[in-house]
Amino acid sequence: MKIGSIDLGERPVFLAPMEDVTDIAFRLMCKQFGADMVYTEFVSSDALIRNVSKTHQKLTVSDEERPVAIQIYGREVEPMVEAAKICETAGPNIIDINFGCPVKKVAGKGAGSGMLRNIPMMLEITREVVKAVNLPVTVKTRLGWDHDSKVIVELAEQLQDCGIAALTIHGRTRSQMYTGEADWELIGQVKNNPRMQIPIIGNGDVTSPEICKERFDTYGVDAVMIGRGSIGRPWIFREVKHFMETGSKLPAESFEWYLDVLKRQVMQSIERLDERRGILHIRRHLAATPLFKGIADFKSTRIAMLRAETIDELFGILNNIPEQFNIGAEKIDLHQI
Structure with missing residues (x-):
């Protein structure tokens, strides 16, 4: 084309x-x-x-x-x-x-x-x-x-x-x-x-x-x-x-892999704007991502994540998600969420 x-x-x-x-x-x-x-x-x-x-x-x-x-x-x-x-x-x-x-x-x-x-x-x-x-x-x-x-x-x-x-x-x-x-x-x-x-x-x-x-x-x-x-x-x-x-689905990645992509987006947004505006800008992506869908009892964490105003606060919440919700290193298929 x-x-x-x-x-x-x-x-x-x-x-x-x-x-x-x-x-x-x-x-x-x-x-x-x-x-x-x-x-x-x-x-x-x-x-x-x-x-x-x-x-x-x-x-x-x-x-x-x-x-x-x-x-x-x-x-x-x-x-x-x-x-x-x-x-x-x-x-x-x-x-x-x-x-x-x-x-x-x-x-x-x-x-x-x-x-x-x-x-x-x-x-x-x-x-x-x-x-x-x-x-x-x-x-x-x-x-x-x-x-x-x-x-x-x-x-x-x-x-x-x-x-x-x-x-x-x-x-x-x-x-x-x-x-x-x-x-x-x-x-x-x-x-x-x-x-x-x-x-x-x-x-x-x-x-x-x-x-x-x-x-x-x-x-x-x-x-x-x-x-x-x-x-x-x-x-x-x-x-x-x-x-x-190939006609086949790409092998799934770990939760941490997907989370790292989102964290890179956060950092790029902050670098392009500044901490406050960068975090505000990225909230739409954090709210829409399929990564957190299907996690039981995630509502309060989601609210805290979308209200975070500093990089330390936001990354503290994101980095704690695997342990908080007992998410291991196994691969996850986001199409099934």
Whole structure:
């Protein structure tokens, strides 16, 4: 599979762009575990051209994470074009346009998936961004605004005509947010449309190696993107790649092995930010990780872990978990938890 001239190999697996999740430290970790391409957190075009410092920090990319895409969002042509040009100077491999974010503060203002209610503007933004930069431009969007307006099959052709190099489809409407099950049937319809010539990337509810392979086999997508399934579990890419290559599950690791990965995430978060903000940032991963699911009577420890404010306090709790809950050195299969 190629996006522009970027060769991503057969059946590549990507890390989805996620706000407050896919910072450079997490992207690098997922890359080390086998992600074939990674995406930044989404970048507001308006904030970027206003030179907001926090927004500009999201543009930092490193050679170790390539190929990497910077994702931008907005609701007007000129700010999106200017933002794309700014992002291009940061040196990513791809510019990705977010027409899929469903949260109210984005979609409610007409950006993200809010653009699904203004298709002409979506297409105009896409055309102008493609013309403004020399990098491949891709789009990520949803099936439609709601159940009665699933427009993705026709919309995909229109976006392709704008000159994009690839299209990612999250298999939900905006009104679904992240509820219900992702509808991959419509993603498959787009992929199997003989008029579609660009790569189609499927996204939604990919939480295991088996599901990832099934999505490739059943729907014929060119790539699969993993989002929430990677939070607190960056090793999922290692598991997926092994299963895709061998057809067998990767041997399980010890509890301590998984715990060490999470502790590395904590340390990288603190190094990138500072102790207080780094710990706040990593709480989402600690809350979502499957590592602690199924441990009996873990509730009070979970609460203490998510309330910890210093590295000494947090690591004291984490390091005590194996002894506190009598977890030995045997391998554990997180798929069974």
